[in-house]
Amino acid sequence: MVSRWAHGGGCADGTPVHGDEAACEGFHYSTIVHLSTQGDATDAAADFSGGDFVFSDVATPASVAAAATHPLADARSEIGDGARGKSSSGRLLTRLTPQRGRATIFTSGWENLHFVDEI
DSSP states (O other), rough: OOOOOTTTTOOOOOSSSHHHHEEETOOOOEEOOOSOOTTOOOOOGOOOOOOEEEEEEEHHHHHHHHHHHHHHHHEEEEEEOOOOOOSSEEEEEEEEEOOTOEEEEOOOOGGGGGEOOOO
């Protein structure tokens, strides 16, 4: 199964929090490949904001400490509601900003709940 998200392509509202395996039983691994860099003014198709891919995990003292000491390269962590990153508490949100060529591979079950920010 392949899905495509494009600026102005009708999917600009982002997605709710989900696990890919819940949508498709045979989905055991997921991959995200960014084809554009967010805010790249040299590329008219990439001159957009939003579109962050966001992992949404339960915020425990241990998970918050781990994110602070071992962050993913170029990722930003924050505490939020997990739905769309709005201010609240309870979820550790790890944001990956779109960068051309970045590939993210992860298991598709409930252990990797995620959403995509509005473009």
